[in-house]
Structures are given as structure tokens and as C-alpha cells.
Amino acid sequence: MIEVAADVPLWAAIPTALLVLLGAGLALTGSFGLLRLSSFYDRIHAPTLGSTLGIGCVLIASMFFFSVVETRPVLHELLITVLMVVTTPVALMLLARAALYRDRTEGNPDVPPLPGLDPEEPVPAPEGGEAPESHPAAAPAEEPASAVRTVRES
Amino acid sequence: MMARWLPYPLVAAALAGVWLLLNETVSPGAILLGAVAAVAASRVLVRLDMPRIRPRRLLAIVRLTGIVLVEIVRSNNAVARIILGRRKGRTSGFVRIPLDMRNPYGLCALACIITATPGTVWVEYDSTDSWVLIHVLDLVDEEVWVRIIKQRYEARLMEIFE
Amino acid sequence: MSAAILGWTILVAQIMLGLAMACAAYRVLRGPRAQDRVLGLDTLYVNAMMLLLTFGIRSGSTVYFDAALVIGLLGFVATSALSKFLMRGEVIE
Numbered sequence: 001m002i003e004v005a006a007d008v009p010l011w012a013a014i015p016t017a018l019l020v021l022l023g024a025g026l027a028l029t030g031s032f033g034l035l036r037l038s039s040f041y042d043r044i045h046a047p048t049l050g051s052t053l054g055i056g057c058v059l060i061a062s063m064f065f066f067s068v069v070e071t072r073p074v075l076h077e078l079l080i081t082v083l084m085v086v087t088t089p090v091a092l093m094l095l096a097r098a099a100l101y102r103d104r105t106e107g108n109p110d111v112p113p114l115p116g117l118d119p120e121e122p123v124p125a126p127e128g129g130e131a132p133e134s135h136p137a138a139a140p141a142e143e144p145a146s147a148v149r150t151v152r153e154s
Numbered sequence: 155m156m157a158r159w160l161p162y163p164l165v166a167a168a169l170a171g172v173w174l175l176l177n178e179t180v181s182p183g184a185i186l187l188g189a190v191a192a193v194a195a196s197r198v199l200v201r202l203d204m205p206r207i208r209p210r211r212l213l214a215i216v217r218l219t220g221i222v223l224v225e226i227v228r229s230n231n232a233v234a235r236i237i238l239g240r241r242k243g244r245t246s247g248f249v250r251i252p253l254d255m256r257n258p259y260g261l262c263a264l265a266c267i268i269t270a271t272p273g274t275v276w277v278e279y280d281s282t283d284s285w286v287l288i289h290v291l292d293l294v295d296e297e298v299w300v301r302i303i304k305q306r307y308e309a310r311l312m313e314i315f316e
Numbered sequence: 317m318s319a320a321i322l323g324w325t326i327l328v329a330q331i332m333l334g335l336a337m338a339c340a341a342y343r344v345l346r347g348p349r350a351q352d353r354v355l356g357l358d359t360l361y362v363n364a365m366m367l368l369l370t371f372g373i374r375s376g377s378t379v380y381f382d383a384a385l386v387i388g389l390l391g392f393v394a395t396s397a398l399s400k401f402l403m404r405g406e407v408i409e
């Protein structure tokens with residue numbers, strides 16, 4: 001059975017279809033980014049595609065569709081919207097902080113050190129200058145070292 | 155009297171709204187039950203002793219929300235291009251940004267805005283020296299990011315919360 | 317007519333979401349590190365929520381909405397608990 005159960009007029013079907021496709025496309029792009037990007041800190045940006053605009057499009061499509069079908073405003077999708085707006089950034093922030101903590105305890109050279117702990121590396125760096133490469137003698141990680149720089153307000 | 159029975163009116167109103175949305179009704183019974191539940195639940199927050207907040211400058215809040223929404227759509231497009239394209243030479247990296255804002259609600263809002271925008275993630279905050287470490291997926295110039303965060307978001311949030 | 321258009325596009329969208337879930341599941345299974353697995357799990361549950369919402373549109377019933385809400389709540393709790401564990405669980409030093 002390919003057809004949907006509820007029958008809606010064409011002017012309602014087309015926006016719903018487009019929004020659902022756009023949302024699914026963004027989610028697929030974001031998840032594909034999980035495979036494509038090379039380091040963890042790059043990959044953490046990828047799922048935000050699906051969890052911001054992607055799920056937003058699907059929720060708007062769902063609200064619109066059910067409002068047309070039931071001929072009354074169906075707004076309870078707003079709950080999921082609020083839930084996603086509140087929880088997605090919190091979860092990602094916790095995860096990023098945990099990853100940074102783990103990388104620091106392992107001495108991974110790709111992450112910036114905590115300032116004040118390492119006397120050899122003065123942080124913040126001089127005005128507009130580049131901080132020295134952290135631990136140049138350490139063995140290179142599997143990913144190319146990302147540019148770690150410190151910037152001061154000018 | 156008001157402050158004793160309804161210490162957090164905004165939280166209570168939001169909880170009552172959630173109750174009505176979940177029940178999908180605006181019948182008097184649901185409104186009454188929702189109001190009782192909302193007032194009872196919001197009084198629990200008194201135990202947490204959270205700092206008070208007064209909603210001010212509603213226009214600024216609306217404008218900031220619009221800016222954030224536009225920015226989320228734009229960054230979605232940019233990050234999707236980075237993932238699907240095969241551009242070489244893209245660098246990602248950490249940027250440390252000094253902050254002037256101290257208000258916990260303002261910092262919370264800033265953290266959520268930065269993390270919810272694809273392409274930037276709030277990683278670490280130091281409250282004694284007041285700086286924040288963010289990770290940027292497409293890092294061209296750090297100064298630009300410092301300026302964006304400070305002018306576009308921090309200045310507006312300080313206007314709202316401080 | 318419109319039901320057929322909507323039906324086919326939703327089918328395509330569901331296939332795309334299924335592929336997205338497969339990508340996330342690959343990240344959960346292969347790692348390479350624990351934080352990658354947690355990130356994959358986070359993506360997986362967001363995609364599952366969207367899949368449930370499209371099922372809801374397709375079947376015209378709002379039952380799927382509640383399932384999506386529960387997945388969202390549990391997914392957030394799972395991700396934050398796992399992140400906390402990654403921070404504090406390894407007390408080796």
C-alpha cells in the first residue's frame with residue numbers, strides 16, 4: 001500500500017511532501033557526514049543538521065498535514081520542537097566536553113591544553129599571533145592535526 | 155502573597171501550556187488540573203534557589219530569535235555543502251573567545267545558540283577567567299568568529315539579560 | 317492523486333531516513349572511540365523520531381507522535397548519561 005490513509009487536497013499534499021523530503025534529505029546528509037568527516041570534532045557538527053532544520057521540517061509537515069486532515073489546529077508537535085530545542089544542544093555540549101576531557105587525559109596533541117596547567121605554553125597567545133604547535137615531538141595522530149589557535153579580543 | 159504562591163510565573167505558565175498541548179484540549183477541567191500541576195511543580199524550583207530573572211526587552215528577544223533562525227538555516231546549507239562537496243583545504247579548529255557576560259541565563263542561552271547552529275559547538279567554559287572554547291567546522295579566520303560571537307550574540311544577550 | 321503523490325514521497329523519505337539510520341548505526345558499531353559511538357547513538361534516535369513522524373503522516377494516526385516523544389526523552393537521557401559516564405566513569409588516574 002503506497003497511498004497514504006488520509007485523503008488531503010493537492011494544495012496540502014505538495015507542501016507536506018516537499019517538507020518531509022527536505023527533512024529526510026537533511027537527516028541523511030547529516031548522518032552521511034558521520035561517515036565522511038575524518039575527526040571526532042568534525043563529526044560532532046554533522047548530526048546538528050538533522051536535529052535542527054531536519055526534524056523542524058518534518059514537524060512542520062506533520063502539524064500542517066494533521067491540521068488539514070482534522071480541520072482544526074493540531075499543535076502538539078510543538079512539544080517535540082521544544083524538546084529538541086532544549087535537549088540537542090545540551091547533549092552535544094556534554095558529549096564535546098567529555099571527548100575533550102578524554103583527549104586531554106590521554107595527551108592527544110590535537111586538542112588545546114587547559115591554560116595555566118602547562119607552563120611551557122603561554123595561553124593566551126600574543127596579539128593576533130599563532131600559538132606554537134602543541135607538543136611537536138609527539139607522534140602524529142591518525143588524523144591531521146587541526147589548527148589550534150588562541151585569539152584575544154582586539 | 156503572589157511571590158509566595160507563584161514564585162516562578164513564567165515556568166508555571168510554560169508547564170500549563172505543555173499540559174494543555176499534551177492533552178490536546180482547552181476544556182475547563184484540563185485547564186484547572188494543568189494550573190494546579192503547574193503551580194505545584196514550579197514551587198519545587200524554590201528548593202533549587204535559582205537566581206531570579208525578569209523578562210525584559212521582548213522586542214530584542216524576538217529579534218534575536220529571528221537572527222538565530224536565519225543563521226541556523228544558512229549554516230545548515232553551508233555544512234551540507236561541506237559534507238557533500240569535495241572541497242580541499244578546509245581546516246577546522248578550536249577558537250578561544252573572551253566573554254564579558256557573566257549572567258548564567260545569558261551564558262546558557264549563548265551556549266545553546268552556538269551549539270544548535272550547525273558548524274559551531276560550545277566545548278568548554280571557564281568561569282574564573284571568563285573565556286569559552288568553541289570548535290568551528292570551517293575555520294577561515296579566528297578574528298571573524300570572535301567578532302561574530304561577541305557582536306551578533308553576546309551583545310544582544312547582554313542587552314536582554316543584564 | 318494527491319494521496320499517491322504524498323505516499324510515494326513519504327516512501328522515498330522513509331528510505332532516506334533508513335539509510336541515515338544505517339550510517340548512524342555504522343558509527344555506533346565501528347567507533348573508533350567511545351565518544352563516536354555515543355554520537356552515532358544520538359543521531360540514530362533523532363532519525364528514528366523522524367521516521368516515526370513520517371509513519372504517523374502515512375497512516376494518518378497520531379499514535380506515532382507519542383512514541384516519537386518518548387524516544388526523544390529517552391534518547392536525551394541516554395546521551396547525557398553516557399557522556400557523564402565518559403567524563404567520570406574512567407577514574408584511572
